[in-house]
Amino acid sequence: MRQTILIAALLAGPAAAYEPLVEKQEFTLTGFQTRGGEVIPEMRLGYETYGTLNGARDNAILIPHFFSGSSHAAGKYSPDDAAPGYWDAIIGSGRPIDTDRYFVVSVDSPVNLGAKDPNVITTGPATINPAMGKPWGMDFPILTIGDFVDTQKGLMDQLGIEKWHAVMGASMGGLQSYEWAARYPDRLDRVIPVIASGWADADLIAWLDIWAAPIRLDPNWNGGDYYGGAAPDAGLAQALKILTLHANSPEWSNGTFGRAWAEAGADPGQGWENDYNIVNVLNGAGASRASVSDANHFLYLVRANQMFVAGQPEGSLYQGLLDIDVPVMLIHTDEDLVFPGDAVRETGAIIRSDGTPVEIVELQGTRGHLDGVVNIAQAGERIRAFLDAE
Amino acid sequence: MRQTILIAALLAGPAAAYEPLVEKQEFTLTGFQTRGGEVIPEMRLGYETYGTLNGARDNAILIPHFFSGSSHAAGKYSPDDAAPGYWDAIIGSGRPIDTDRYFVVSVDSPVNLGAKDPNVITTGPATINPAMGKPWGMDFPILTIGDFVDTQKGLMDQLGIEKWHAVMGASMGGLQSYEWAARYPDRLDRVIPVIASGWADADLIAWLDIWAAPIRLDPNWNGGDYYGGAAPDAGLAQALKILTLHANSPEWSNGTFGRAWAEAGADPGQGWENDYNIVNVLNGAGASRASVSDANHFLYLVRANQMFVAGQPEGSLYQGLLDIDVPVMLIHTDEDLVFPGDAVRETGAIIRSDGTPVEIVELQGTRGHLDGVVNIAQAGERIRAFLDAE
Known part of the structure; x- marks a missing residue:
């Protein structure tokens, strides 16, 4: 069977980097407490994994996704898929995020945009509210980026992972990466926010x-x-x-x-x-x-992004960034209209101001913000070195 | 009466540069032919003038307006007005566009946005279609920036002006300035397009x-x-x-x-x-x-701007710009998201490529595109010198 798939993949053209076919998995958190003080009785979400969790359970890398994305970060569901997951260029056997070495976990967010996409499993306003027997609609609790991170922490506990080797995400996935490092500094070893800054400024809010x-x-x-x-x-x-x-x-x-x-x-x-x-x-x-x-x-995604300040400190844009103590690699492009270069550099300067190591990698391209997705391979060897450093 | 007004203006704070109160005037073009081949039976538009037309009728400067603007470029309608016209900082007695010397004409465009503004006189979809006895709605002919210019040419003829000393406008007014210079090179002596480039590119269209x-x-x-x-x-x-x-x-x-x-x-x-x-x-x-x-x-304004190519040549973005032979001053800012600096510089390079003199003035500020309106005074002395050159 495995061989048939490989042959089919070869016949279909260059194989995706992560060669085994990907299967969507799901997990459930019961009685999920939101940071806003509400309870969601059942939070059911999808996830994908690439590679194998080692015996020490210390080789796991988390990839939260961007606004319009899903947990499909690499590989194909079927040999006939037109395209693999969005970061397939850097995730796979021998690639910068090497699945021969690392166990990659990518999670569908709550209130995921693709609620009707058969490859997305999410919980949000389109989900049945068990108390009412009909969809929540706008009665669904308003969620924050911190809530998204907390669902990932729930999965982490279910998988028996104590610490992520790294958290890396693009755009809204970058916001979740900052949030992980600011809020749960003991639960990760390094962080790679891509095309994202440490807070949503007025311009982005508008x-x-x-x-x-x-x-x-x-x-x-x-x-x-x-x-x-x-x-x-x-x-x-x-x-x-x-x-x-x-x-x-x-x-x-x-x-x-x-x-x-x-x-x-x-x-x-x-x-x-x-x-x-x-x-x-x-x-x-x-x-x-x-x-x-x-x-x-x-x-709901718009509101979550508008509300974002790393670590959600009371009254300070900076405290959450100062709380980040693991090594940071920021990847961005100056042509980005959503998270401009100035904001990313300012974020880096704040994190670095108390001695935390920050590397900044600039991408070149013609796609603006999207270069962080479609041209991520440019940063491949920098990512590999950052992940593999002792 | 005049003295009472001046005293009131003094009591109200610093006088506007163009001290006499401004009155909206109107003109009508009958059987107006659009460039798209349609006829508008009655084109009624407002205009304002500042200064005095000299005996030789050769001291007139035309100011077409921007997308959300009107012919109110300078002065106040009443001493109590909170603010004068949008370019009052550079239009008035002793100011760079010196009304002691020049006769400034500013014209409401057809399909002007402010159709319900008592200080705007315009003709468009909200106007009664005489053939139907009710507003035109979307049956009003689609107009181009060239049509706007042709209404101004109609007024020019009614005023007995053979040649504009200059045409100067911001944003959509800049597009009209290019159009004047490309299409009617014998009817003006110089042109000052502000925060505008020589065509609407795909990004602006979208x-x-x-x-x-x-x-x-x-x-x-x-x-x-x-x-x-x-x-x-x-x-x-x-x-x-x-x-x-x-x-x-x-x-x-x-x-x-x-x-x-x-x-x-x-x-x-x-x-x-x-x-x-x-x-x-x-x-x-x-x-x-x-x-x-x-x-x-x-x-209608959106469509007119989307369609803009200076001189509206068939099949070429450049021919209209090459047809410009009068001296050009381009004023812009690099922080402009609507007409980016690259597009303005490219426009200047094309006009200059056949020997037409082009000066480029860059504004500094924090308002992006709007710096061309609110910070125009920075370019005041450059404008004065350009206008006053023999």
Whole structure:
């Protein structure tokens, strides 16, 4: 069977780095306490693992995911999959995060965007509230990035892992990485926040609200009470469109699309039904993604990101970062519109100010924020050395 | 009477530079031909003038306005006005655009955003279509920046002006400035496009569509047919919010708002009705501006800006810029998210490539795109020298 799969993978082209097929697993936390003081009776989440946990249980690396992502960080579910997980370029046998050496754990967040995606297992407003026998909707407790981390800590305990060898994540996964290091300094050995800074600043808070606005305007949203009826997919598609453009760069949009019309001969000056190619493509991508996503989950993710301050200290943006004492590698790009270079450098300077070692790796590319996902391989050997250091 | 006004102005604080009170005037073009081949039976628009047209009629300077602006470029309508026109800092007696010397003409665009503003006179989808006896709605012809320029050319002819001494405008006003120089090279002596580049690139096209999306999602928009009923003000307010944030800079939003909550004690983590101060302020500003604006006009402005290529040449982004032969001064800032520095410099390089003189002036500030409006005085003496050169 294993051989058949390998042959099929070879026939399909270059094998994914993590060669065994990946299976989604799930875990459940009962009576999950949120940091806001509420209780979620049953928190059911998905996760994936790559590699093998060693006898000492000390070779585990945690990968929390980004806003629109899932636990599918590497490998393929089936030999026919068009693409492997998002960080497959650096996770696998012989790769920088070497699955011959490390046991990689990637976890679906609560309120995961892909609530209707068969490869995502999550708990959020689209989940049945056991007390009511219908979906929670906007009655689901507001969660923080700290709550996401606490679900991962629950899995960690179930797996019998005392300390992560490292925590590494991109964007919202980077926020979770900071949170781990600030809040649970004894439960990890090092941390690699990628394309993320130590708090959500006013500019990000406002842009996240702008991402969310189309959902609230869609009449189908209905205050979040749409389960069983028509979903606010038009608003959600527009929200996803903004996210897509914001996470890219002008160099990408101009270089890819230029001023081309969506259809030859259909001049946008001659009819409102005519449009530009870039608008058409972004609309299509937003609509496609909306079909496996949930609009309320999007709103919960927005709020969690807006509320983020590493370690969630009272009244200080910095204390949580000063509480970080494990070695830090920050990976980012200066073309990032979501977490600009200045904010990442300032974060690094604060962590370093009390002697904590901080390495900063700058990526080059044309994808803006997304370079942290699609061009992560540039940092591969730096990551390998950082992980393998004694 | 004049003395009473001056005293009142003195009592009210520093006098505006253009001291005589400003009066909105209006002009009408009948049978206006659009570049798209349609006819608008009656194009009625407002304008303002500052200074006096000389006997040779050769001291006139045209100021077209930006996306959310109007012809109110300088002075006050009444001594009690809280603020003068947007470029009052550089227009007035003794100021860089010296009204003792020049006759300044500023014109309301067609499809002007402020259709319900008593100080704006415009013609667009909110105007009664004489053939139907009701507002045009989305049946109003799609207009281009070139059409805006052609309305100004109509006024120019009515005023008996053969040549503008200069055309100068910010943002969408800068696009109109390029268009004047590319299309009517014999009708102006020099041009000053501010915070604008020579074409709308894919990135701007997509962002403009994102600005417009909330309007289309508002159920009150109803395909543009809302006159006489409830207007899509919620969507329009969100559209104006995006525009406001996009036209500013992270330095401004972070420095002004930080992570403050909208209301002390109202934790955004404890209820969906609670929000951050920056979101609250942007929502308020959007709603306030929406009350004097028209949603369909917003959509027409978006399309006009998306379609912009200087001189509207067939199949070339550059030919219109190469057709510019009068001296050019480009004023911009590198922190501009709407018309980035690279695009302005590229525009300048193309114009200069066939020997046309181009000066580039860079503004410093923390307001991003808006520095071209609020910090224009930094370029004052450069503008004065450019205008006064023989």
